[in-house]
Structure formats: structure tokens, C-alpha cells
Amino acid sequence: MSLRHGLLGLLAEGPASGYDLARRFQEMLGAIYPAQHPKIYAELGRLSSEGLIAVESEGPRRRKAYRITDAGLAEIKAWLVEGEVDHTVRLQPLLRSVFFWLMEPDDLRRHLTEEQRFYAERAARCEAYAAARGSGDSPSVQSLRVTTEAAVRLYGALADWAEWARTVPPAGDR
Amino acid sequence: MSLRHGLLGLLAEGPASGYDLARRFQEMLGAIYPAQHPKIYAELGRLSSEGLIAVESEGPRRRKAYRITDAGLAEIKAWLVEGEVDHTVRLQPLLRSVFFWLMEPDDLRRHLTEEQRFYAERAARCEAYAAARGSGDSPSVQSLRVTTEAAVRLYGALADWAEWARTVPPAGDR
């Protein structure tokens, strides 16, 4: 249950609506922690009923902007320090790689080329995203750059791996 | 639904029981694709009723060993070539990093030190696991080494990132 704290954290930067938060989760956090709008609206409802966030304003098109409350700020800060870190990783592409020996060499090469392209593109996108808010110096932007750096390294590592895997196994083993 | 194909893939190496598969998922795939036994037994039941695997033998303690059928082998091979690759990544530690600016510098340093230690240890474990089956040359072992390489690179990248993040932001920003 970290979406809860993810929303609190984003709201700590300033008020936002469910729609805003969904968009940010999609374009900025989609690469590291995707979340869809139904989950977000549901969680916002729960957070609000618990007093961790509150409706700040109602706008056109029945837009509801939430702001974080003192209790909410205390909650996210406590979570960051005391909460258990969940190190779970679940990557289908790596599971697939366990079974590469079942693939025809040609298919495998194609697959790895495509994977490499995909990861390189993601890494580039994350880098571009970071560059876009280049000079911003607020604490939250600085944190975001740290996150982006992680994403770039992560996807870079996977891209390099895919390239390595494509060339290293001496063509057609099996 | 990739657990299904994960099980088929492991059974392609040879017959195994649910217990065996659960153990392998825990010790070898736990770092990249964890799965618990209830899910595994349930999926084995489904695969079996669909004729993709079959009970090979019943042993002591009502152990049931499954083997993959021709249909099952065809299914996993088709999946590897035609199946959509799911590139979803969901890493709580990276979500946390978006909110580093909400932490006290001391707490953050402690956190990053612990993270670095954790990832370095995981990388080392994966490396050790690969070294343990060092000389094996069968196709499936070779694939496993490719997977392990990915895991080592991945966790290595995260360890490096944590170390970098700890030192780079000039001590106490905010």
C-alpha cells in the first residue's frame, strides 16, 4: 500500500485534483510506479475520510482539488522514516530470459534487439524529462532529479544487458 | 499472467513438483519474479486440466511431479515469440525517492546507506548463485546465466545510484 503515500507525497508539493495526480502518475511516474485513475480516486476518497487530505476547492467540471493536512504531512514523513521498504521486483522480461534456450536463435536476436531499443528509448525519455525541468532548484525538483537518475541508470543497465546478451552467447548454442 | 508460462518454462527443463517449483521461484527467481506456493499450486491445477502439463509420478508424502506435454511445450515456445512483453516496472524504493525532500538529511543518509547495502548484497548473491553453477554448459544453464547477469547489472545499478544519491546532493539542501 504505497500508492496511498505516493499521493500524500505529491500533494505535499501543493494542491491537486485526482485528474492532475493521475496524469502525473502516468507521464512522470509511469516508468517506475504506474497507477490508474480508478485506484487514485478511490484512495483519495479514503485519505480524505481519514482526514489526511481535504478538499481545497471545487472547480469547473466538478473538479475537486485536494490539499494535504497537517496529519497527512505527519503521516508521509513518518512513513518515509519508519515504514518498511518494499524491495519487491517483478520483471517479466527477466523471467522470459530464463527461457531463452527455448527460442530459435533468430527469434531471440530479434527479441533482444527490440528490448534494447525499448529500454534505450525509455532511458532517453527519462533523461529528457529531467532536462526539461533543468534549472528548477526547489527541493522537490531536486528529489525528482535523483529519481530520474535512478530510472536512467536502471533502464540504461537493461539496455546494455540486452545488447550484451544479443552478442555474447556465441550465435546458436543449443 | 506470466506465472503460467514461468511454470511451463521450468517444467520444460524436466519434471518437477509444485513444491520444487515453489522453491526454485523463491531461491532463484525471487529476486526478479517472486511467486508464492498457493498461486503455483492453483496454476498447476489449471495447466494440468488444460493438458499443457501432466502428472508424471506420485511420490511419497502425496508428492505429485508434473511433466510438460507437447501442447505445453508448443504453448511456451509460441508465447516466447508471439506473446506481448510486459515492461511494467513498479519499484517502491524509487517512488520513495520522489519524496526525499520531505526527509531530514540524517534520516535520508541513513536510508540511502541501508539501500545501498541491500542492493549490493542482492547483486552479490545473484553473482554467487551464477558462480555456483559455473561450469554447467546445458542451454538452460546458459540462459540462467544470462538472466543472472541482468539481475547483477540491475541491482548493481541501484546500489551505485544509492551511493551516488547519498553523496551528491550537497549535504543538507532544503
Added chain:
DNA sequence: AAGCGCATGTAAAGGGTTACATGATTGC
């Protein structure tokens, strides 16, 4: 007035974890 993007939700289904439950065999 038509169409797009904003904005919020509900419902159903799928995927996964945790806790509970049970029993057989082996080694001490």
C-alpha cells in the same frame, strides 16, 4: 452543434499475498 479534453466515478475481473489447515516422512 460537434467534438475534444477535462473530470470523476462504478463494477467486474484478474492477479497476488497471507493466514490457516492438514498430513506424511525422515532423522534424531
Added chain:
DNA sequence: GCAATCATGTAACCCTTTACATGCGCTT
């Protein structure tokens, strides 16, 4: 005989995604 480990399963719960549904407001 006792404990540990092998071995399988069920039930309840939680989390997440996909599909469905609706309506407002702005632009052309």
C-alpha cells in the same frame, strides 16, 4: 516419540487493471 521438513491445498483479503458510464466546458 519428537521435531523438522516435505508436500499440498483452501479461504480471505488486498491490490490493480480494464471496461463501462456520465457529464461539463471550451474551441471551432
